[in-house]
Amino acid sequence: MVEPGDRQRATTVADVARRAGVSKATAARALGDYGAVSDSVRERVQAAAEDLDYRPNELARSMNTGRSKTIGVIVGDIENGYFGLAMRGISDTAKAAGYDVILINTSENVQTEIDAVRVLLDKRVDGLIVAPASSFHIEHLRRVDDSGRPLVLLDRRVPGLEAVSVEVDIAPSASDATAALLDAGHTRIAFVSALQTEGEGYSDRLQLRVSSVTDRLAGIVSALRSRGIEPSADLIRFGALGPERTRAITGELLELEDPPTAILASDSLIALDVLRTLRDRGLRVPDDLSFVMFDDFDWAALTDPPLTVVAQPIYDVGVAAATILLRRLAGLPHDDVRARLPATLVLRDSVGPVPVRA
């Protein structure tokens, strides 16, 4: 009688071999179909395997092939639609090549990321795709290279690390978005990001730890300066980590002596909280305040008003990252894979003229 917890021993090649009346090696060859096996034996072995409901133990297989047919993915927040979509791109691509995906969520926490890399390396994944939480703490990423396994960076590049990164070329679109705001007459333009920095303020040579945010800011600042406007430190805000922080920051922005007339939200999570704060305060977009969001999702066209956004080809970023990784795994060149994808400004109705001050 089989007890519920009893995980009865799975059947092995040895079992199949015995039943087929051949040696372990022959059975293994027939099953893995490599080497040379006579047709009659092959059939006999396969029939035996069928009968016994044989399934290979991939762990054992991995142990001496050295490859696990598994790639590890480390992202900051799978709940964020951005990474959800990228994950889908990675997952689809990996599956098509016979690879599986282990996903680890770091909550954008560096220590968690360090542990995640360690665990995945210990589990002997064949390669890693990482959206690094910080470009300052990268020893653990170096470790990946040392281990001889390929690493592809997702959405963020890390200077000083010899790893391919697949990113969205977002600075130009950030400029475009800012220009659209400037064209509408805005000069007090705010930017709100979740990124944690030393302080929450902005200084000119602030070093940001996430390149995709750096790029957004670079695009914004360059557009500003090209019109002779110096970025104002009090309008560039970081640390919008959760709903509470984001609402607080938005509140502070609105209560400034010279408040912004337009806000750029660094991602959709932040956008939602900023918009809710505005609504709760009875402020209307774009009448009282103009608004632009980075990232586009289906719902962005259905809000009141439809949102002007910077759309990113996120799914494709995932596909490209996985493709490059798989190519490296196969020892193939990957120079032809586009690793820098274009973003586009999508004009909808959340940008309007500067309101006349009361």
Next chain:
Amino acid sequence: MVEPGDRQRATTVADVARRAGVSKATAARALGDYGAVSDSVRERVQAAAEDLDYRPNELARSMNTGRSKTIGVIVGDIENGYFGLAMRGISDTAKAAGYDVILINTSENVQTEIDAVRVLLDKRVDGLIVAPASSFHIEHLRRVDDSGRPLVLLDRRVPGLEAVSVEVDIAPSASDATAALLDAGHTRIAFVSALQTEGEGYSDRLQLRVSSVTDRLAGIVSALRSRGIEPSADLIRFGALGPERTRAITGELLELEDPPTAILASDSLIALDVLRTLRDRGLRVPDDLSFVMFDDFDWAALTDPPLTVVAQPIYDVGVAAATILLRRLAGLPHDDVRARLPATLVLRDSVGPVPVRA
């Protein structure tokens, strides 16, 4: 010299043992800290391990412990915010217990699901969480039980399968939503779901292959009947698989001789496409048509108009599923874990009175 692809041999217990001047067995004991080891030896071994930057090979470890500290998760669509959030719940819970997660996406395709189960079992995951694409094809799920590894069903139950399922008790809320519509005077109420069925129509004893959809429908139908209204087959539509199909179905609904005055969307993906179709046709919610969506997300309060929804505790569903699985893995009871979580109707502004026909 080390070639780029050269994956240099990782250091093993044997290496550590040699350097510490002890036997393999002793080194293993010191590292895994089990058995008895003298303090001096332990220190020596640990120092050696440190020096050599030793990392255990989890594959080898899994091979003779029989446990991989990994659980497999199979869902229909990770890109859907619903599963994204559930995944986050699972992932957080698993990580806290020292488990990792392998994720496989099936695109709600049964064959893919069958393959996924096979692969995960072959990879020797310790347990499985599955949102089964169909309650009709379940032999592969039976296999999981046969393998002795625990299985927890996510969001959907499968009659005839002895597996715990964690679900949202959605029928009551579906009734509430329908009642709200009825109270507003609607009698022609449509329901649009992505579920693939034999035909796309509805008949009274239609067997649906996803329990969470069955439950939605049951709630709707019972509310209807309690007011003496028979569900109308032409208003209950399935097969809204992608944007195109959903738009087509919505169009057909609107062109009915006696079109619906209210629509219930089975999930947020469908809701978005239905709403876009309405907007493209110049129809306004709730003036021309009332609307209710299953699932609540932050953006649902910011659309025009804010959407009346059935909110589900999705993150908690994920947490509960993982908790139950982990308990079973630990041989602990799990009767105290709530496996049936309540949904709630959230009234916003997408339900209005029946428009007067032109």
Next chain:
DNA sequence: TTGTAGGCGTTATCAT
């Protein structure tokens, strides 16, 4: 074409 034997890196069981 087939079989024998050894190795992959652990854990686990024996002695000592």
Next chain:
DNA sequence: ATGATAACGCCTACAA
């Protein structure tokens, strides 16, 4: 407390 030595389940020379 420590050390041989055998599993775990598979692949892979090498030999027959």
